Amino acid sequence: MTDIISSSEIVAQMANGQELSVPIYRITGNGQGPSVYIQANMHGAEVQGNAVIYQLLESLKQLDCYGDITVVPLANPIGCNQKSGEFTLGRFDPITGANWNRGYHFNSDLPNQFAAQYPDLSMPEIVVKFRQCIIKDLEQKQLNSPYGLTTAQHLCATLQRMAFEADIVLDLHTGPISSRHLYCPEYAKESASLFNIEHTLFIPNGFDGALDEAMFCPWWQLQLAYSQQGREIEVAVAAFTLELGSQEWLCLEEAKKDCASILSYFSARGVIAQDLHTPAVMTRYACQLSDYRALYAPQSGMVEYLAPLGQPLDAGQPLVRMLRMDRYGQDDAVNIVPAPERCIPVLHFASASVNHGTELYKVMTNYFTL
Ligand SMILES: [Zn+2]
Numbered sequence: 001m002t003d004i005i006s007s008s009e010i011v012a013q014m015a016n017g018q019e020l021s022v023p024i025y026r027i028t029g030n031g032q033g034p035s036v037y038i039q040a041n042m043h044g045a046e047v048q049g050n051a052v053i054y055q056l057l058e059s060l061k062q063l064d065c066y067g068d069i070t071v072v073p074l075a076n077p078i079g080c081n082q083k084s085g086e087f088t089l090g091r092f093d094p095i096t097g098a099n100w101n102r103g104y105h106f107n108s109d110l111p112n113q114f115a116a117q118y119p120d121l122s123m124p125e126i127v128v129k130f131r132q133c134i135i136k137d138l139e140q141k142q143l144n145s146p147y148g149l150t151t152a153q154h155l156c157a158t159l160q161r162m163a164f165e166a167d168i169v170l171d172l173h174t175g176p177i178s179s180r181h182l183y184c185p186e187y188a189k190e191s192a193s194l195f196n197i198e199h200t201l202f203i204p205n206g207f208d209g210a211l212d213e214a215m216f217c218p219w220w221q222l223q224l225a226y227s228q229q230g231r232e233i234e235v236a237v238a239a240f241t242l243e244l245g246s247q248e249w250l251c252l253e254e255a256k257k258d259c260a261s262i263l264s265y266f267s268a269r270g271v272i273a274q275d276l277h278t279p280a281v282m283t284r285y286a287c288q289l290s291d292y293r294a295l296y297a298p299q300s301g302m303v304e305y306l307a308p309l310g311q312p313l314d315a316g317q318p319l320v321r322m323l324r325m326d327r328y329g330q331d332d333a334v335n336i337v338p339a340p341e342r343c344i345p346v347l348h349f350a351s352a353s354v355n356h357g358t359e360l361y362k363v364m365t366n367y368f369t370l
Helices: 048-060 110-117 123-143 151-163 186-194 211-228 252-269
Strands: 005-013 019-027 036-040 069-072 168-175 181-185 199-203 238-246 285-288 292-296 301-305 318-323 334-338 343-348 359-365
Touching: 005 151, 019 048, 036 048, 036 151, 048 069, 048 168, 048 238, 048 252, 069 151, 110 123, 110 211, 123 151, 123 211, 151 211, 168 211, 181 186, 181 211, 186 199, 186 211, 186 238, 186 252, 211 238, 238 252, 285 359, 301 359, 318 359
Parallel strands: 036 069, 036 168, 168 238, 181 199, 199 285
Antiparallel strands: 005 019, 019 069, 181 238, 292 359, 301 318, 318 334, 343 359
16 A cells, blocks of 8 residues: 655635645655656646546556656646636636647757756766756746746646646646547656557657656757767657547546556556556557648538547548538538548537638548658
8 A cells, every 4th residue: 555645736816815736645655667747737727637637646556656756637726727618627827828738838949058067967966967957947947037927827836836846747638528548758658558548649859848748858958968968868758648539528437448558668667567558459649740740620610520540440421510501502502621631530629610721630640650
């Protein structure tokens, strides 16, 4: 049995002085394995990650953990509570319009500076010292900036400070109406087959503000910086975004599957005992991020989503049927929008009414099996 220690951290302050905090649950490992940070629900409507964290804690407390594990459900208390009518909003800061998952910090100068300053450190020394370096940079440039931070940057920096301590970072999200899919950095390709997730998007070494990128970019670029000096090192940190189905949806039974999936990855990485959990046998499809295409509505109207999620679709097969009742009696009152090429639909828009240009589907093209 393993103890779970609970605490909380203040991440935002509202106009009336009220402080908003996130719950934190910590497991102390025996020091033999890599450390882990997991957060969920950064986007307000994407609640299923909380159920997965619940099932994970239920499992982990019965296991021996080798690495330290920190989990933060309900990671965005502003987003979680931003309701309008029946729906949760919480994808964008309502004041600035910024996506909550784009407020993380990355200083692209640090990897090259570090590699130039410390060409001969051992790998364990690099991990300790570079981690200190990126944490100090986050504290100086973000958390203690004399110019302050936006609300989203403050929330993100507080979470990022915790995540920087970990060797493995998992950010749990969902799509709008979506099948499970994984964002996996290209350098960690082999890891995609350790999760029980049928669809993987391989992402390049670029920073666009998201947590997974903010975690792996410093270490990936450090590897490249040493490589340019003729020295090959491993990328010491792995970070993934797991998309666990649809928003506004929670299922504790389905969460058990994602819990098993994460435990399979943990087993392979030595966070828990090897071979305790093994990956499920399944066909895993993947494509490059640049081949993950959005299809935008060619006209406005009411939408019937026809293409099932997660199944290969040939070019010309129908994706959606669009209804324009203002055109009743004319040839274009009902229109089919076909798949432009062979693809796998991964997610679609949540509403059945769209403007011209609304993102209808996101599909994997040029996909392959792992
Ligand atoms: Zn999300």
